[in-house]
Amino acid sequence: MSKRTVHFKIYRYDPDKDEKPYMQDIxxxxxxxxxxxxxxxxxxxxxxxxxxxxxxxxxGVCGSDAMNINGKNGLACLTDVDSLQQPITLRPLPxxxxxxxxxxxxxxxxxxxxSIKPYLVNNDPPPERERxxxxxxxxxxxxxxxxxxxxxxxxxxxxxxxxxxxxVGPAGLLAAYRFLADTRDQDTGAxxxxxxxxxxxxxxxxIMNCVDVCPKGLNPTxxxxxxxxxxxxxxx
Amino acid sequence: MVKQRTVVGAHYGLKDWIxxxxxxxxxxxxxxxxxxxAFSLRELNYQEWSGLFSHGLFKFLxxxxxxxxxxxxxxxIRDLWMDYIKPNGVRLALHLVTIFVLVGYAGWAAQILWRx
Numbered sequence: 001m002s003k004r005t006v007h008f009k010i011y012r013y014d015p016d017k018d019e020k021p022y023m024q025d026i027x028x029x030x031x032x033x034x035x036x037x038x039x040x041x042x043x044x045x046x047x048x049x050x051x052x053x054x055x056x057x058x059x060g061v062c063g064s065d066a067m068n069i070n071g072k073n074g075l076a077c078l079t080d081v082d083s084l085q086q087p088i089t090l091r092p093l094p095x096x097x098x099x100x101x102x103x104x105x106x107x108x109x110x111x112x113x114x115s116i117k118p119y120l121v122n123n124d125p126p127p128e129r130e131r132x133x134x135x136x137x138x139x140x141x142x143x144x145x146x147x148x149x150x151x152x153x154x155x156x157x158x159x160x161x162x163x164x165x166x167x168v169g170p171a172g173l174l175a176a177y178r179f180l181a182d183t184r185d186q187d188t189g190a191x192x193x194x195x196x197x198x199x200x201x202x203x204x205x206x207i208m209n210c211v212d213v214c215p216k217g218l219n220p221t222x223x224x225x226x227x228x229x230x231x232x233x234x235x236x
Numbered sequence: 237m238v239k240q241r242t243v244v245g246a247h248y249g250l251k252d253w254i255x256x257x258x259x260x261x262x263x264x265x266x267x268x269x270x271x272x273x274a275f276s277l278r279e280l281n282y283q284e285w286s287g288l289f290s291h292g293l294f295k296f297l298x299x300x301x302x303x304x305x306x307x308x309x310x311x312x313i314r315d316l317w318m319d320y321i322k323p324n325g326v327r328l329a330l331h332l333v334t335i336f337v338l339v340g341y342a343g344w345a346a347q348i349l350w351r352x
Contacts, residue, residue: 162319165242198249198318205315231250 005029006040007087014050014100021098025087037084038065038076052101060215063150066093067102073152073213093155095164108164109151109171116168116176116194121187137183144178144223146216147171153210153220159203166199170210170220173201177223180230192231201227256311259304266301289352302345306338 005027013021028044038058045051054064058077065076068091070084081088096104122131154160154169168176176195179185195201201224210220273294277284288294313334321327 159319166244193247194245196248196250197244197246198252199246200244202249202253203315203319228250228253232254235250 002032003029006081008040008044009087009089010044010051010101011091011098012051012101013098014052023089030081035080035082036077037069037079037081037088040081040088041065041076041090052103054103061148063148066150066152066155066215068092068094073156075150075152075215078215093151095155095161096151104151104155106151109154109169110149112154112164112168112172113149113175115200116172116179117187117191118175118179120179120182120185121190122184123186131184133183140181140183141178143218144174144181147174147178147218148216150215152213152215153218156209156213157204158207158209159205163199163203167203168195168200170204170224173204173227174218174220174223177227180227188230189234192227192234195227196231252311252314255307259308262304263301263308266297266304269297270301286352289349295349295352299346299349302349303342306342306345310334310338 006029007025007027010024010026011021012018012024026044026048028040028047030040030043034040034043036058038055041051041053041055045053053067053076055077056062056064058065060075060078063075066073067076068089069076069079070089073093090102092098092102092104096106096108099105149171151171153174154171157167157170159167160169173195176191180188180191185191204221204224206221206225208221211218211222214220273288277288289298314331317327317330317334321330
């Protein structure tokens, strides 16, 4: 790949300086080794060091650089810059308060995540070694535990936009099912009680925006469906 | 003023979710039954229509259909209010108005059906 120039339209907002957010047109020349959108953003920041965004692992594991890329949420480090239509429009994740430029305040998102008790509850005395599962039981956790909490899914969900304080959101519900599906967990009844609420769980109308954007290819809608299945099975 | 804390955990929602699906299935089934009956009429006139609706079973199925529509509509419209209407008082008022209107419609539908 040769040197090329990439054009951006980026959401800028510095609450200390700007009265209101604006879109900035900016271009940057990429080196042949620059493959991902994150590489381009790093070049951009070298040009304008006031540009703010989060990043850390640069390989789709930490989930820091989630943003709205040409209208669709995704991770900058996993998105091929050459696959994007120019000018590449970058906005912060929708629905969360903006701290600065592409950085959002994720307090509400993590509050919902914590509300589902994202840890194993088991009151038996801990065994000397790990709590074992059969390979089949362990299989159930595939497609659930891989979530990196980047918030791409929850911030693409209209139900989460309208009720971020009440609706757990796809990421939280995927994590909730991760523990509901875990045979080592003993808190199933309380977990289902906690979710049986018209807002917390039943705001999900299965529109599957979450599945569409998940950079890890996970399916929160299916997990939410399985939570509802568990509730039906225990109620009837 | 201290902001009111958000409280969730109302311990309902499952029945409505099942009801929404069950009523949808019934409405789909009734639509097919109704279409078959309507197309099997010899001609479209008042006598044929009232003949169709004079059967007790057809009245029963039709009334169940209207109840399904109203229950389905209640959950759907309630969801709209829950999504978009933030002030609790306004939302409660809209919930009540929706219930009153739908219950009224159900009575009206029954009256029309048994008049035919």
